[in-house]
Amino acid sequence: MxxxxxxxxxxxxxxxxxxxxxxxxxxxxxxxxxxxxxxxxxxxxxxxxHKHGYFKIEHVLGFYAFFGFLACTVLVLAAKLIRAILMRPEDYYDK
Amino acid sequence: MTNELNPGLIVILGALLVPFLPGRVLRGAFMLMIPIAAFAYLRTLPMGDFGQMELMGLQLQTLRIDKLSTVFGTIFLIATLLGVIYALHLGDWVQHTAGLIYAGSAIGAVFAGDFVTLFFFWELTAISSVFLIWASGTANALSAGLRYLVIQVGSGVILLAGVLMHYRATGTLTFGAMSTETLPGTLILIAFGIKCAFPLLHNWLANAYPAATVTGTVILSVFTTKLAVYTLARGYAGTEILIPIGVTMALFTVIYALLENDLRRVLAYSLIGQLGLMVAGIGIGSDLAINGAVAHAACGILYFALLFMAIGAVLHRTGTAHASKLGGLAKSMPLTATFAVIGALAAAAVPFFAGFISKALILSAAMKAGHFWAWAGLLAAGAAVVIHTAIKVPYFAFFAKAQGEPGTEAPANMLLAMGLTAALCIGLGVYPEALYSMLPREVKYQPYTTEHIITQLQLVCFAALAFVLALRFGLFPATTRATLLDSDWFYRVPGRHLAMIANRFRSFTWEVVADGIVKGASKTYHALYHHHGPDGLFGRTWPTGMMAFWTTVTLGAVVILSYL
CATH class of the missing domain: 1.10.287 (Helix Hairpins)
Structure with missing residues (x-):
């Protein structure tokens, strides 16, 4: 829903x-x-x-919520940092 | 003999007739019949090994029907049919024929029972599919296609080397479970890994798929990599090294998918990420994990095809697939937008869509096997998919502020293909048993528990919240036209320089050698002339006495030497 x-x-x-x-x-x-x-x-x-998870951490209240938010935030910020290293002009390989 | 023909050959033979059919209607109808006929034929085949052949003293088994090959063969045939419908508007027989030969060879490879048959179809997928890239006709497509071909054929060469060594060591060509302890086993794994876009071996995919034609990319997204997943599931189930490889694939592609501007390239990286999930599942190797990898391959084929179709329709109508030039197309292309959202929900693994029922298997398997870090890594990658594929792709194409001209709704055949694929994405999500009953291992699994649904919705919604907040506060990396460095840099920049240096060295060496030969020859000639020429020592006339003297000296030397 x-x-x-x-x-x-x-x-x-x-x-x-x-x-x-x-x-x-x-x-x-x-x-x-x-x-x-x-x-x-x-x-x-x-x-x-009622949680059946095998790992203890899963039983923490709202673990999936927290984990999803944290993982995405970290990865987005990492991407923003790495962008500066990886980014080249569009015609980089044509030169 | 009639029931020993590989179903892939039916598709290939059909494809070869396509160029000779007059008129688009007749040709279209015939192309639709090909996968349907092959499917009907496949249904008549019993389980077992068929098509035994002897070729130059090698025992081949060209047809193997078991649950693993049947599930892949079936989903490949369904995807072939959807791909044909999506491309019906095209008049270009080259693309139709190449696409069908490509599909047929992937299907043939899946049903191959021995390594020689597998190798034959393996190389045929490479050679036929490159035409789908070249058909774009741009300079970029030409060079991307060439790099693709070199890498794909290279994978086949490595496979052949591994197979020959395997045959010499074991005396069998049957393609079964392999070991990475041996050199041939490792070589064959590398060959499969290239096609499966293992980290550092992956770049052919991100380069070639976005360079192909609108319809070509859809077909390409289905077969090569999923064929590789099939071969890994067959040969390397439970090979532990595949777990870290798969998790790496799932995670590093997130960065690229977040940053890329070309939406087809975003999808290409996202596809590698989902392959990572399958590879990790195969590495875990439990019955549940193998079923998960196979199920995820089937669902991934459907929802990636749907997303590539939707973005392909956008490219077809607006001439671009770059996020920075799109937006607001939901008004002019409402049906395409709806189908894209369905594909996105399936990709995000939202409950009651295709991705959910397959991804859950792999994550449960990782958990049950106690692979904590693999589980956490795949879960994080799964949350990121929500942002970079499920939200970013439809958002920038259809819902963000318009940056370019509005398009018009996609052609009817494209809409039909997208509609059918979307229906399958929802159908499998609502009724997973349809897919589960086809899976190779016997395991009962119930994806729809309250716990699964709530936890997955938490993951998806909080990922979406992270995106919305990042966008709101300007933290989301801007999408601009640019080149992102990837592993192809190594062969496109230092590799190219190295090749040029090597070329210079080669020409230099050649000059030195050639020079040496010419100079040496002329020196020898002059020396010979000096001694044997008309004025030379050996050219003069000698007195007979002198001759007798030298003969005696020589004879004496021989006599002395023989007594030593």
């Missing part, structure tokens, strides 16, 4: 985003708030799930 919601949230920007910047920004804010609400609900749902 929230899978679909996620899709919708991504779809929303162009409808209003092409208009004034103010409505674009408020729209973006709405996505952040909406997604945060879903995320909060999912962490709450974690309380009611």
């Amino acid at each position: 929230s899978a679909d919601q996620q899709g919708h949230h991504i779809e929303t920007p162009p409808d209003k985003g092409t208009g004034a910047t103010a409505s674009g920004a408020s729209n973006a804010n709405r996505i952040v708030y909406g997604l945060s609400a879903i995320c909060a609900l999912l962490v709450v749902a974690d309380l009611f799930v």
